[in-house]
Amino acid sequence: MLTMVRCVLLALVLFSSSALPQQFGREESFADVWAKGTPWGSHIDWAEDKLVACTESDPTSDQNPCHQFVAQALEKVYSVTDFRRDSEYLRPSQIVDYVSAQEGEWIEIGQASDQQALETAQSRANEGMPVIAVSPGHVALVLPGQLIPSGSWELRVPNSASFFPRSPLESYVGRRLSYAWQKTDSVDVKLYYRAH
Numbered sequence: 477m478l479t480m481v482r483c484v485l486l487a488l489v490l491f492s493s494s495a496l497p498q499q500f501g502r503e504e505s506f507a508d509v510w511a512k513g514t515p516w517g518s519h520i521d522w523a524e525d526k527l528v529a530c531t532e533s534d535p536t537s538d539q540n541p542c543h544q545f546v547a548q549a550l551e552k553v554y555s556v557t558d559f560r561r562d563s564e565y566l567r568p569s570q571i572v573d574y575v576s577a578q579e580g581e582w583i584e585i586g587q588a589s590d591q592q593a594l595e596t597a598q599s600r601a602n603e604g605m606p607v608i609a610v611s612p613g614h615v616a617l618v619l620p621g622q623l624i625p626s627g628s629w630e631l632r633v634p635n636s637a638s639f640f641p642r643s644p645l646e647s648y649v650g651r652r653l654s655y656a657w658q659k660t661d662s663v664d665v666k667l668y669y670r671a672h
Contacts, residue, residue, distance in 0.1 A: 514620040515553045515604050522552060523637070523649055530639050530647045542641040543567045546608065546615045549637070554606040556670060558582070568615040568641075575610060575668050582608075588653065588665035591631050598623050598634040600669040607669045609636065609653060616656040618667070619649070626654035629662055 516523070526549070530542040547559035547566050558581060559566040559574065566574065575582040585600070586593030588609055597618045601607045607618035621635030637649040638656035648655060657665055 514602075516620060519549075519553050523549070527639075527647060527649055531644050533641075533644050535642045535644055540641045540644070542639040542644055542647060545637075545639040545647075546571060546617060549617060550606050550608075554670075554672075556606050558670070568610075569613045571608070571615045572610045572612060575608070576666075582668040582670050585667040585669060587663060588633075588657070588667060589629075589631075589662040593667050594631060594633055594653070595623065597667040597669065601634065605669045605671060607634075607667065609656070609665050609667050611657065611661060611665045614638075614640075614656065616653060618653065621650075624652045626652050629654045629659050 526541065526545055530540075530545060533540045533542060544565040544567075546568065550556040550558070551560060551565075559571050585596050585607075588594060597607050597609070598621070601618045602620050604620075609616045609618060616636045616638035619635045619637055623632035623634060625631075626633045631654075633653040635650060636653040636656060638651075639647040654662070
């Protein structure tokens, strides 16, 4: 298995000018994604390390680090510990249950199929607030940046990060939110932000 992962990673390096720009998005440069003055600005190396650990992980393992990224990132970048229980981080499905059931801390913006909700989500992220997009079983982070046209969703969508435990090589930081879900799924995706 490790040999196969090394071959895949080597192929990524050989067939692209750099492995990181493929993972960190094609729409914006690395520096644009991590604009100075945002909460993410001082956590570039940390996010890069987490992405590499995720893409190198075994998708069948219950200990796959992709499961923990959202909860860890919210704690590291925003000091939000809502998704941590003792030394364990909540998994995406548990995060979805938490934000859907609670009232007050995480404020629902709307559905990802609504342009106004997408604009508000990007605006809140740019204001330094933690923003997440959730659907049953999956969570993505909305990152600071600009709205980017999505041909598949036919909307302008926020910059995002999404880790896929069952498909680690599809994980990314700094791509359109529409990379995380198909258009037909966008009506099931809800956007939330947390006011400090």
